[in-house]
Amino acid sequence: xxxxxxxxxxxxxxxxxxxxxxxxxxxxxxxxxxxxxxxxxxxxxxxxxxxxxxxxxxxxxxxxxxxxxxxxxxxxxxxxxxxxxxxxxxxxxxxxxxxxxxxxxxxxxxxxxxxxxxxxxxxxxxxxxxxxxxxxxxxxxxxxxxxxxxxxxxxxxxxxxxxxxxxxxxxxxxxxxxxxxxxxxxxxxxxxxxxxxxxxxxxxxxxxxxxxxxxxxxxxxxxxxxxxxxxxxxxxxxxxxxxxxxxxxxxxxxxxxxxxxxxxxxxxxxxxxxxxxxxxxxxxxxx
Numbered sequence: 334x335x336x337x338x339x340x341x342x343x344x345x346x347x348x349x350x351x352x353x354x355x356x357x358x359x360x361x362x363x364x365x366x367x368x369x370x371x372x373x374x375x376x377x378x379x380x381x382x383x384x385x386x387x388x389x390x391x392x393x394x395x396x397x398x399x400x401x402x403x404x405x406x407x408x409x410x411x412x413x414x415x416x417x418x419x420x421x422x423x424x425x426x427x428x429x430x431x432x433x434x435x436x437x438x439x440x441x442x443x444x445x446x447x448x449x450x451x452x453x454x455x456x457x458x459x460x461x462x463x464x465x466x467x468x469x470x471x472x473x474x475x476x477x478x479x480x481x482x483x484x485x486x487x488x489x490x491x492x493x494x495x496x497x498x499x500x501x502x503x504x505x506x507x508x509x510x511x512x513x514x515x516x517x518x519x520x521x522x523x524x525x526x527x528x529x530x531x532x533x534x535x536x537x538x539x540x541x542x543x544x545x546x547x548x549x550x551x552x553x554x555x556x557x558x559x560x561x562x563x564x565x566x567x568x569x570x571x572x573x574x575x576x577x578x579x580x581x582x583x584x585x586x587x588x589x590x591x592x593x594x595x596x597x598x599x600x601x602x603x604x605x606x607x608x609x610x611x612x613x614x615x616x617x618x619x620x
Contacts, residue, residue: 334400334402336399336400336559336560336563337400339559340556343555343556347551347555348361360537360540360541361540361544363541364540364541364544364545365544365548367541368513368516368520368541368544368545368548369548371512371515371516371519371545372509372512372513372515372516372545372548372549372552375512375515375516376505376508376509376512379505379508379512380392380501380505383501383504384501388497388498388501391494391497391498392497392498392501392502394498395497395498395499395501395502395564396498396560396564398564398567398568399560399563399564399567402567403567403570403571404454404567404571405450405570405571405574406450407606407608409450409451409574410573410574410577410602410606410608411608411612411613411616412448412450412451413448413451413457413574413577413578414577414578414581414595414598414599414613415448415613415616415617416444416445416447416448416451416461417461417577417578417581417582417598418581418585418591418594418595418617419444419617420432420435420436420444420461420465421581421582421585421586421594422585422591423435423444424465424468424469424585425585429468429469432465432469433466433469436461436462436463436465436466436469437462437466437469439452439458439461439462440452445458456491457574457575457578460484460487460488460491460575460578460579461578461582463487464480464483464484464487464582465582467480467483468480468586477583477586477587480582480583480586481579481583484579484582484583485579488572488575488576488579491572491575492568492572492575495568495571495572496565496568498564499561499564499565499568500561502557502558502560502561502564503558503561505557505561506552506553506554506557506558506561507553508553509549509550509552509553509557510546510549510550510553511549512549513545513546513547513548513549513550513552513553514545514546514549515545516542516545516546516548516549517542517543517544517545517546517549518542519542519545520538520539520541520542520543520544520545521539521542523538523542524538524539524542570603570606573601573602573603573606576598576601577598577599577601577602578598580594580597580598580601581594581595581597581598584597584598591614591617592610592614595610595613595614595617596610599613
């Protein structure tokens with residue numbers, strides 16, 4: 334929502350300010366479709382050239398995230414800590430056999446079913462289930478540092494995939510000013526072919542050509558660049574849930590008491606979305 338509001342403010346301020354200072358919007362609006370055809374077409378072509386179908390699909394999903402915001406709500410972060418803590422408590426009190434059915438087939442698990450939003454996220458569910466499956470099949474003989482290394486590698490791979498759309502958008506933002514110059518040069522070439530026209534006509538043609546440079550810079554620094562930055566913010570927010578899960582598992586394997594396990598996960602959340610320790614402990618107690 335804020336991305337849409339920001340783009341509207343940008344367009345109103347830029348074009349409104351131009352009009353208020355005496356600029357004629359007519360010639361600009363007349364040139365925009367043709368310049369956008371060149372710049373937009375070149376931008377799409379360059380993006381398709383530089384990415385596979387997988388990355389293009391991720392880019393489409395990334396743009397949706399920019400406008401929808403973070404995938405996980407504050408409650409989802411609380412639930413992730415609660416879910417993982419329950420499973421680790423089950424491992425400690427009831428043993429690997431009791432937990433095995435839950436982690437080898439999360440879709441049929443009564444514990445996972447209590448957290449439908451988390452269960453719907455295959456990446457998050459796999460991180461929890463696969464890690465705990467390793468612990469189960471090893472009969473508790475795995476070194477805690479080895480488990481941490483495996484989780485770090487899994488999270489790193491997941492975050493790399495999340496960041497691909499943001500990188501693609503940033504590359505596009507970096508290229509747009511140059512693509513605007515391409516459109517402007519083509520406009521100048523067209524103008525030079527009509528050099529015998531009167532100054533009033535030539536002035537209009539040169540002005541249209543400069544619209545290409547204007548659009549390239551505006552799109553790069555006013556729209557696409559900020560979209561890439563916002564996507565990075567959303568990804569950073571969503572990545573915190575992975576780190577919370579890891580902290581619960583590793584702290585539990587190290588034998589920390591539950592309040593310290595919960596705090597190790599809670600403290601890694603952004604302050605604006607961090608629940609109180611009392612709230613988390615009450616959630617685990619079922620209050």
